[in-house]
Amino acid sequence: MPGSSAARTTDVVVVGGGVIGLAIAWQAALRGLTVTVLDPAPGSGASHAAAGMLAPVTEVHYGEERLLRLNLASAQRYPTFAAELTEATGRDVGYRQTGTLAVATDADDRAVLADLHRFQLSLGLTVELLTSREARRLEPMLAPGIRSGLLVAGDHQVDNRLLATALLAAAVAVGVDVRTDRAAGIVTTAERATGVRLGDGDTLAAGTVVLAAGCWSPQVAGVPTDVVPPTRPVKGQIVRLRGPAGFLGRNVRAVVGGTHLYLVPRADGEIVIGATAEEQGYDVTVRAGGVYELLRDAHTLVPGIAELELTETYAGLRPGSPDNAPMIGRTALAGLVAATGHYRNGILLTPATADAVADLLATGVEPEVIRPFSPQRFARERVWSMRVTA
Ligand code: GLY
Numbered sequence: 001m002p003g004s005s006a007a008r009t010t011d012v013v014v015v016g017g018g019v020i021g022l023a024i025a026w027q028a029a030l031r032g033l034t035v036t037v038l039d040p041a042p043g044s045g046a047s048h049a050a051a052g053m054l055a056p057v058t059e060v061h062y063g064e065e066r067l068l069r070l071n072l073a074s075a076q077r078y079p080t081f082a083a084e085l086t087e088a089t090g091r092d093v094g095y096r097q098t099g100t101l102a103v104a105t106d107a108d109d110r111a112v113l114a115d116l117h118r119f120q121l122s123l124g125l126t127v128e129l130l131t132s133r134e135a136r137r138l139e140p141m142l143a144p145g146i147r148s149g150l151l152v153a154g155d156h157q158v159d160n161r162l163l164a165t166a167l168l169a170a171a172v173a174v175g176v177d178v179r180t181d182r183a184a185g186i187v188t189t190a191e192r193a194t195g196v197r198l199g200d201g202d203t204l205a206a207g208t209v210v211l212a213a214g215c216w217s218p219q220v221a222g223v224p225t226d227v228v229p230p231t232r233p234v235k236g237q238i239v240r241l242r243g244p245a246g247f248l249g250r251n252v253r254a255v256v257g258g259t260h261l262y263l264v265p266r267a268d269g270e271i272v273i274g275a276t277a278e279e280q281g282y283d284v285t286v287r288a289g290g291v292y293e294l295l296r297d298a299h300t301l302v303p304g305i306a307e308l309e310l311t312e313t314y315a316g317l318r319p320g321s322p323d324n325a326p327m328i329g330r331t332a333l334a335g336l337v338a339a340t341g342h343y344r345n346g347i348l349l350t351p352a353t354a355d356a357v358a359d360l361l362a363t364g365v366e367p368e369v370i371r372p373f374s375p376q377r378f379a380r381e382r383v384w385s386m387r388v389t390a
Contacts, residue, residue, distance in 0.1 A: 010036045012361055013196050013206035015183040015220055017042030019160070019350045020339050021212035022167035022178075026088075027358030029174040036177040036204060038196060043164035046214050046346055049236060049316020051264045051272040052160035054078060054348045057125045057152045058100045058253055060116075065123065066372045067325045071345055073369060074352035075154070081351035082158065088173060091166040094159025096267060100251040102150040103135050103142060105300055110147040112255045117150055127152050139248060141304045157251055157264050160347045167350075183213070185221035186336065193335035197222070208361055210337045214319040215282075217340040227333045230378055231341045233282050233317035236275035237290035239298075240312035241305060245269040248302070256297040263298060263305075271308065273298045277318075284315045318343050327375035328353055329366050337361070338375040 012028050014021045017039025025035045053059075056071035082095035104110035120127045128151040135149030136142050172178055182199035186209055195205040211217050215233035248265040255261070264272040276290045291313050298305050321327060321341030326349060331338050339357050342349050356370040 009205045010034045010177070011207045012036070012210060013038065013204055013208075014210040014212055015196060016211070016213035016216075016340075017168070017178060018045050018047040018212065018214055018346070019043070019164050019167055020214075020342060020346060020353055021210070022164065022171050023350045023354035024210055024212060024339055024357045024361075025176045025178075026167055026171040026174060027354040028361045029171065029176050031358055031362035033361060034175070035171075036179060036206070037171065038179055038181050038183045038198070038204075040180050040182050042168050042178055042180075043161075046316045046318055047160060047164045049238060049314055050160040050347050051238060051262065051274045052094070052158045052163070052347050053100070053155070053251055053262060053264050054157055055100050055152070055155040055251065055253070056348065057120060057127060058102050058150070058155050059344065060120060060123065060125070061324070062119065064324060067345070068123065070352055070369060070373065071348055074349045075156070077351040077355065078156070078158065085163075085166045085170055089166045089169040091162065091169060093163045093166050094266060095156070096158070097156045098250040098265070099151065099153040100155035100253060101130075101135060101139055102152070102253040103301065104147040104149075105143070105145065105254055105256050106147065108258070109255045113148055113150055125152075126154060139250065139252060141248060141302050142252070143301060143303055146301075155251065158347060159266060163347065163350070183220055186211075186223050188222060188333065191334065193333050208335055208337055210339055210357065210361070211331075212339040214340060214342075214346070215317045217319065217338070223336070224333060226379055227331050227336065229327045229331075229338050229340050229375055230322055231319040231327075233280075234320040234343065235278040235280045235283060235315055236318055237278075237286055237294065237313070237315045238272060238274040239291055239294050239310065240314070241271045241273065241308040242311045243269050243271060243305075243308040247271065247304070247308070252301065254297075254301050256300055259293070259297060261294070261297045261301065263302065270311070271305070273305075282317065284317060286313045286315050290315070319346070322378060326353065326373050328356060328370040328373045329360065329375055331375045332379060
């Protein structure tokens with residue numbers, strides 16, 4: 001009854017039906033919990049915009065070694081996770097063990113690649129440095145001017161859109177109530193999250209609320225200021241092309257003139273080219289300049305793309321976080337768990353996040369693997385910066 005305060009009770013309500021929220025719901029339901037997911041458009045947003053690259057090694061960055069460990073653990077879980085999803089739903093999720101080839105197009109880019117290679121080796125990662133000729137032998141469509149290559153045989157891909165669809169089907173099949181209601185706010189009782197207020201005024205009571213609303217997480221009302229996850233939108237524009245199957249055999253990455261670029265080829269010939277990284281607030285307008293730069297740089301790398309069909313331009317919002325790592329686990333508000341801020345690694349981190357949060361929900365014990373990513377790690381910095389700016 002709209003507007004009534006009659007509460008319906010569920011063990012867990014997940015705010016946000018992207019791949020993270022849906023996977024948590026699926027895994028929590030498999031552990032015997034009753035789960036509701038709230039999202040006006042499940043599987044849309046960043047889950048839909050992404051390219052689906054699973055590239056912990058080629059995307060490693062200085063200062064992010066702890067994140068690398070989580071990324072590697074999730075990449076390792078992917079084959080079984082994908083197989084379990086397929087078994088549960090009968091749907092293929094396009095998990096492909098393609099490997100990734102990073103290449104350099106000029107002397108500056110080659111220096112960047114050489115530096116990345118040294119860093120990867122210092123971390124004990126498996127990478128192979130290739131000459132231009134070796135790189136082009138692997139990927140004949142690469143431009144003749146390619147300077148060098150770095151082959152990461154363990155960095156793969158999944159079709160993020162098929163993944164989102166399969167997760168939704170798997171969640172529903174195991175009894176998750178996926179509702180297109182908007183979560184207007186978290187309800188708190190005696191300093192504990194006890195449910196969610198819906199857009200129509202109803203209240204959904206829950207033992208635990210999981211906030212998995214990506215870059216919109218701070219906009220869910222009712223969360224105490226010092227508990228609000230500090231996520232922000234980082235716009236990414238992408239382009240999709242369609243070519244013959246096998247046009248590229250593996251993910252191809254490059255830094256072209258200082259800008260990161262990747263081409264992710266699907267089995268059916270689709271190629272996803274991404275992505276810009278822009279601090280533009282919640283704007284998802286596709287701009288001519290963004291599309292131009294992506295196509296220009298991709299063309300420098302793989303000139304033959306000029307002949308392919310342009311099938312889609314799109315923009316999505318990554319949930320950025322202050323240290324580029326996600327917030328996963330208990331918040332300082334009892335009853336509220338966060339699973340947000342996955343920034344560039346949402347698709348990659350879906351299995352690890354889902355397993356860990358579902359275990360936490362089912363047992364009450366926070367798995368070791370997510371402890372470095374506590375949503376509470378920013379609270380002290382926030383108090384300090386408030387003092388500095390006061
Ligand atoms: N992980 C790819 C991106 O964020 O663009």
